[in-house]
Amino acid sequence: MADGTGDPGLTVKDRHAAMHAALRQRICLLDYPPGMQLSEIALANEFGTSRTPMRRVLARLEEEGLVQSVHGVGTIVTDANITELEQAYRLRVELTALTGVLDPVMPDALFLERLKDLIDRAGQMVASGTPKSFTQLDMDVFQALLELTENAPLRHVLERLYYQTKRLWLVRAIKAELDLEEEYRVFLHELEAIHIALKSGDLTAVAQIQRAHISMSFNRLLHHRN
Template sequence: MTSKPLLPSDPADQLSVQDRRDAMHHAIRKRICLLEYPPGARLSETELAQEFGTSRTPLRRVLARLEDEGLVQSVHGVGTLVTDADIHELEHVYQLRVELTALPARLDPRLPDAAFMQKLDNFIMQSAKIIDHGTPLEFTEFDMDVFQFLLQLTGNAPLRETLERLYYQTKRLWLWAAINAKLDLVGEFRIFHHELEALQHALRSHDLDAAARIQSAHISMSFKRLFQKIK
């Protein structure tokens, strides 16, 4: 009888424990990825707990997951520090991403439907606007949306989770390089736009393998450009 409370005063009350946990996890992960919390930054458990309206205990559960994912590191007596994104350490992650990104076409591939192609159209239009007057921050946020969107191309959940974890480990390094003027921004934007158009072309032919190879190739080339510029 008490399965659903009547007239919940706050919509947040309906969220389960795990939902609120995921919400905090995604929020903090996004801030780290967008360099709102740059490498080396100290995250205050007390402040974050207050911000999310909870105590340290549930928040520490979230930080623990972020630590297992390699985004933060808790040091006793010092603080919870955002790990630094060093390209030499992330080279292995990039190489793994290149290989894994080719797999959605082979492991439970999902052919896109009309709604998917429609949304892809919208993304392509948005990317065209970014080329002219986009900031690195805006672009990265956009890239995150596109990434999540393209994950739908596979129904293999473990693969999706692995790709997601690796993505968030590497993306902030690109953003850092872009902000610090290490990259040819307009060039990067153009390449991304072309990638989306190429993806559209491949998907219209129902060639998921081609689409996956395109993404894989672009990750590889993106890393090459990064590595050349910031040594």
């Protein structure tokens, strides 16, 4: 109860999706750090339901590789180590490029407005940003740019890969193993480049810019492992 998921005519699948999104958010923002044990009963109580629906949500998170349930032990948030996620990261790089090829959709003026707001937020981030607030902004940008393709399966897979790999950056950033100021500046520059490409209507260029930055971000993660 008191979880914000009250029922204004919402169907059951919407409530499941809300719980899933909430838990995914907490895991990827490290509110639930790797290795933390989740309690089905506690989560069920928090969301005002019982174990049965909560177990369904946790099973989905397990399919997505964010938690792992072991009989008799518990449900543990998975570790985010770069060696196991390297394959997912490289696949994500290639799939991002495909957004400019498979069913790209030209955005409307409203979209450009939203992107402009996100760029403003990124500008403020350079001045005063925490790793967590930056990740939150990155998630919002990702969700927005995902609308540039209408290919539903592609969007589904990209979303899955994004949330699988995103924790890598945040873990490193919190441990101060990254040059945060440079990360912020590079991200701002990426958004500006995407904005320019969008105004020129070149969706392939938008996809390639994203691809390049995801690849470079991964390389920075690799090289900083001391």
